[in-house]
């Protein structure tokens with residue numbers, strides 16, 4: 001099974017670190033090499049441009065692809081389950097949570113385009129012509145679409161276009177170019193995409209489970225402590241854990257203090273407050289550790 005992965009750009013490093021954390025270590029290769037093996041002999045990597053990855057998966061050059069939803073939507077149909085998929089659709093299997101951005105319609109701040117309807121008969125410049133045409137159809141506005149390959153934000157200022165559809169995340173680029181958002185076209189983030197015919201492959205399911213376990217571990221910590229058996233209910237009340245905590249007898253509890261060991265997964269943001277509350281109900285020897293993966 002082959003996974004297409006961004007070879008450069010902002011999605012390259014986070015994608016490799018996700019593969020690493022998921023246990024799919026990518027073998028060292030010379031820079032920009034097209035293919036790489038992973039520690040799993042059944043899984044290999046194809047490095048490609050983020051924008052080409054959807055096409056590689058649709059065509060069968062790869063079985064799975066990791067790239068932005070914006071790129072997948074630009075290249076054709078995207079569905080969220082196999083039951084609704086046509087042969088050349090991509091199935092959006094999993095939101096990997098990074099590369100979050102929004103494709104927006106934007107126009108000069110002090111111009112005459114204030115609503116999408118004002119675009120009738122005007123021109124929109126974009127690197128995403130298909131997504132833009134679909135959007136204009138959806139809102140029933142008849143405008144021309146011109147395709148550019150970069151620096152889209154400049155086009156309204158050089159009379160090439162009246163508005164743009166482009167990526168924004170912090171909004172800095174739009175602001176610097178004195179452009180105001182008129183409408184949201186597509187909310188995007190990096191996803192794991194599959195061809196419909198491979199979705200039920202056990203290897204694909206194994207990859208999905210591995211990625212899910214990394215996402216589940218994100219922002220969570222593992223707490224271990226000793227607690228007086230008599231106050232276990234209070235300890236359980238304090239731990240806002242995933243389900244109930246695990247409670248174990250302490251082997252070395254010879255002097256009969258009635259101590260138990262308590263383990264629990266907690267949200268990272270709750271750890272700070274939880275520790276003082278645990279101490280207050282008699283817990284001691286509290287350990288906080290990172291979780292690499294969590295299969296729920």
Ligand SMILES: Nc1ncnc2c1ncn2[C@@H]1O[C@H](COP(=O)(O)OP(=O)(O)OP(=O)(O)O)[C@@H](O)[C@H]1O
Nearest residue numbers: 008009010011050068070071099100101167169188
């Ligand atoms: N400012 C941003 N914030 C978050 N995600 C972004 C941003 N810009 C782009 N992306 C996401 O990353 C994807 C690839 O963009 P990026 O610019 O990294 O790749 P590239 O264009 O192939 O690389 P380069 O711009 O270096 O040639 C986009 O399709 C989008 O999903």
Ligand SMILES: O=P(O)(O)OC[C@H]1O[C@H](OP(=O)(O)OP(=O)(O)O)[C@H](O)[C@@H]1O
Nearest residue numbers: 150151166167168169170171172173174
């Ligand atoms: O809202 P912001 O945080 O300013 O981000 C938006 C900008 O980020 C991307 O450009 P990128 O940095 O990838 O440069 P590029 O145009 O060379 O791809 C995108 O094309 C926007 O121009």
Ligand SMILES: [Mg+2]
Nearest residue numbers: 009010150167
């Ligand atoms: Mg870019």
